[in-house]
Amino acid sequence: xxxxxxxxxxxxxxxxxxxxxxxxxxxxxxxxxxxxxxxxxxxxxxxxxxxxxxxxxxxxxxxxxxxxxxxxxxxxxxxxxxxxxxxxxxxxxxxxxxxxxxxxxxxxxxxxxxxxxxxxxxxxxxxxxxxxxxxxxxxxxxxxxxxx
Numbered sequence: 001x002x003x004x005x006x007x008x009x010x011x012x013x014x015x016x017x018x019x020x021x022x023x024x025x026x027x028x029x030x031x032x033x034x035x036x037x038x039x040x041x042x043x044x045x046x047x048x049x050x051x052x053x054x055x056x057x058x059x060x061x062x063x064x065x066x067x068x069x070x071x072x073x074x075x076x077x078x079x080x081x082x083x084x085x086x087x088x089x090x091x092x093x094x095x096x097x098x099x100x101x102x103x104x105x106x107x108x109x110x111x112x113x114x115x116x117x118x119x120x121x122x123x124x125x126x127x128x129x130x131x132x133x134x135x136x137x138x139x140x141x142x143x144x145x146x147x148x
Contacts, residue, residue: 005065012061020134041119081147088140092133099129
């Protein structure tokens with residue numbers, strides 16, 4: 001059972017972290033290199049509309065499997081690195097919730113109004129927050145793999 005829970009946890013982490021890596025290091029730079037300003041926010045917003053449901057699924061997998069593993073070990077007996085990862089994960093989830101319900105919501109509303117400069121502004125806010133979440137994700141991974 002633990003093997004399956006760890007697998008599910010890793011799937012959630014890989015989808016979320018991999019998606020952030022793709023957006024930060026491939027999609028966004030390519031959009032800026034290849035597209036004129038009016039088209040950039042359209043492509044990035046369309047991509048985020050497809051990616052964010054995967055993030056919600058990843059959050060569900062991470063939260064369920066992480067809680068289950070912590071309960072099996074007993075919170076008091078779980079390794080300190082697990083507690084650190086759990087705390088960082090909760091911060092990341094809250095930050096994603098903010099991304100989704102604030103700047104992403106504003107970007108979708110602005111896109112419906114065809115106000116692409118406002119969309120770009122909201123996407124810039126999202127970019128900064130995704131950089132923070134990506135960094136937190138790597139900190140959590142480093143802690144759980146290196147802290148013994």
